[in-house]
Amino acid sequence: MSLRLDELSVDIGSRRIVAGIxxxxxxxxxxxxxxxxxxxxxxxxxxIYRVHRPSAGQVLLDGTDLLSLDHKATARRxxxxxxxxxxxxxxxxxxxxxxxxxxxxxxFERDTDADHQLVDHAMERVGCEQLASxxxxxxSGGEKQLVLVARALAQQADHLILDEPTNHLxxxxxxxxxxxxxxxxxxxxxxxxxxSLASLFCNAIHxxxxxxxxxxxxxxxxxxxxxxxxxxxxxxLVIEHPDTGxxxxxxxxxxxxxxxxRAGESFPDSPAQLTPST
Amino acid sequence: MLSACLALLIATMxxxxxxxSVPVSPAQVWHVVIAGIAGHPPNTVAGTIIWxxxxxxxxxxxxxxxxxxxxxxxxQVLVRNALADPFLLGVSSGASVxxxxxxxxxxxxxxxxxxxxxxxxxxALAAMAAVFLVSRTGxxxxxxQLILCGVxxxxxxxxxxxxxxxxGNPQATQAVLFWLLGSFGLASWNQLxxxxxxxxxxxxxxxxxxxxxxxxxxGAEPAxxxxxxxxxxxxxxxxxxxLMAGVAVAVSGIIGFVGLVVPHIVRLVVGSDHRRVLxxxxxxxxxxxxxxxxxARTIVAPQEMPIGVITAFIGAPTLIVLIRRRPYLYGxxx
Numbered sequence: 001m002s003l004r005l006d007e008l009s010v011d012i013g014s015r016r017i018v019a020g021i022x023x024x025x026x027x028x029x030x031x032x033x034x035x036x037x038x039x040x041x042x043x044x045x046x047x048i049y050r051v052h053r054p055s056a057g058q059v060l061l062d063g064t065d066l067l068s069l070d071h072k073a074t075a076r077r078x079x080x081x082x083x084x085x086x087x088x089x090x091x092x093x094x095x096x097x098x099x100x101x102x103x104x105x106x107x108f109e110r111d112t113d114a115d116h117q118l119v120d121h122a123m124e125r126v127g128c129e130q131l132a133s134x135x136x137x138x139x140s141g142g143e144k145q146l147v148l149v150a151r152a153l154a155q156q157a158d159h160l161i162l163d164e165p166t167n168h169l170x171x172x173x174x175x176x177x178x179x180x181x182x183x184x185x186x187x188x189x190x191x192x193x194x195x196s197l198a199s200l201f202c203n204a205i206h207x208x209x210x211x212x213x214x215x216x217x218x219x220x221x222x223x224x225x226x227x228x229x230x231x232x233x234x235x236x237l238v239i240e241h242p243d244t245g246x247x248x249x250x251x252x253x254x255x256x257x258x259x260x261x262r263a264g265e266s267f268p269d270s271p272a273q274l275t276p277s278t
Numbered sequence: 279m280l281s282a283c284l285a286l287l288i289a290t291m292x293x294x295x296x297x298x299s300v301p302v303s304p305a306q307v308w309h310v311v312i313a314g315i316a317g318h319p320p321n322t323v324a325g326t327i328i329w330x331x332x333x334x335x336x337x338x339x340x341x342x343x344x345x346x347x348x349x350x351x352x353x354q355v356l357v358r359n360a361l362a363d364p365f366l367l368g369v370s371s372g373a374s375v376x377x378x379x380x381x382x383x384x385x386x387x388x389x390x391x392x393x394x395x396x397x398x399x400x401x402a403l404a405a406m407a408a409v410f411l412v413s414r415t416g417x418x419x420x421x422x423q424l425i426l427c428g429v430x431x432x433x434x435x436x437x438x439x440x441x442x443x444x445x446g447n448p449q450a451t452q453a454v455l456f457w458l459l460g461s462f463g464l465a466s467w468n469q470l471x472x473x474x475x476x477x478x479x480x481x482x483x484x485x486x487x488x489x490x491x492x493x494x495x496x497g498a499e500p501a502x503x504x505x506x507x508x509x510x511x512x513x514x515x516x517x518x519x520x521l522m523a524g525v526a527v528a529v530s531g532i533i534g535f536v537g538l539v540v541p542h543i544v545r546l547v548v549g550s551d552h553r554r555v556l557x558x559x560x561x562x563x564x565x566x567x568x569x570x571x572x573x574a575r576t577i578v579a580p581q582e583m584p585i586g587v588i589t590a591f592i593g594a595p596t597l598i599v600l601i602r603r604r605p606y607l608y609g610x611x612x
Contacts, residue, residue, distance in 0.1 A: 046499070049499075049502060049503040050502055050503075051498075051499050051502050051503075071502070071505045071506065071507045072505035073505075074505060075503060075504050075505025076505070078503070079503065080499075080500070080503035082499065082500070087495060087496060087497075088354070088358055088359060088360040088495070089355075089360075089495040089545070089550040090545060090549065090550050091492075091495075091549070091550045091551070092549065095492075095549065095550070095551050099489070099492050099493055099496065099504065100504070101489075102489045102490065102492070102493050102504045102505060102506070103504055103505030105489055107486035107487070108485065108486055108488075155504070161503075
């Protein structure tokens, strides 16, 4: 149950988006893929779930080249949760989770009792069983994401790819989704935006910049002010999380805060307070 | 559910055969049908009307209704847009060029009654090939490009039709307009096998892809992650739906709204799982078209209303009601 990228390069059109990526995720490891917008995180993930074809290099699943497997066989090994997208079609939550069984079924094969049990089990495991008969489109963002994790579970893959699954979620739902995923006991590679959150859940973090890996390792060794500055061009403070001792990032303002901190105690009501004084 | 729909469809079709300028009783209808299937349709006036005129007409309406509904349901998944209909991708306007060429310029005159069908099938196939080629990027068909190219090519073909009408003589133009609005007035037994076989073959393929269609409804990337070969499926769906719509148009002209509205009604009743949507759609679509045709030939009897007018008058208000009942599904924020 390991995933390895070997000198992976991906072109879109004639442009090389990521180049020479070497990255390994060990058995049941929770690996984070971070980097600024447009650095190629999604592109790498899409090469793994076969939306993009590698221009060079390989994606290796337990040492086997992914391209030697057919699409269904790949989907039985790798499940994907992305940001929820609006659907024109009105599926119930149960139907949505059942769609996860797709790669396991032949043409005309019906849903068996075993499939229904797997779907029930998947919904219970993420705690969305009470939503089973709701319409997916009527759920909140957090609920939708949980259902998509349940769908990935019903897919019974031992690898899970997450592409910014916590975007647009509130802080409770962000932690809940990642906690559920971390408890699944599968090999995870997740593109994440929130570095402090990544540091809280990941065993290893891989940092991308402009299509190339610039750092990799345990969160404590990778998430340093120096690396963040190099990858993102952002100036941050790094402190230790009081519970876990993992790095926690605190952003800093580019301009020194110019207003009197006490002004924040009441809501600014005069235009004078909104214009920075020099 | 399916058996209830089937019973409803059989009742509708019986009614469709029974009602007309010479009314017959449902018992009489079945008597003739059973005798006809046994190979000896009764040689009475009622027997001839039922077996030679009304039954093939009702059956053809049912097959065309089913084909357009199926094509519509699938096109909506193909372009991931609930507003898509089977004619979106240029099939109908291509067929119009073919049929107009036959009616106005006398092409394929040697084929007799088959000339219009052959002309419109060729037109539909040409349009399909043109849309396929211009919207293809590498080996993939993207939904937005398909819609745009379909709309643009449709406009082009429609202007070719307009040009032909503009150049044609007024009597023939009347025939073209009548064809464009659709009719089952010329239905006969020998028109049935090709659309029926096309529908059956398409249904077998599509039902085999039921799960893949559900996955495609999630979008191309989720479908790929669920093990669907998206490029191949899109290409096959495009070909299957275009052929079904093309064959339907060839025997009945352009009957709008059925392929757009009936899939929505079906999804409202049975949900979005295509393993239920497709078989239910066949029965609903068939019943809808049989009823539409019944109205078309009785509402202004002894004249016949073009059925496209009927389906639009029923379809448009129905769709509006559906849109207003489920705002969240049609992009409203709450």
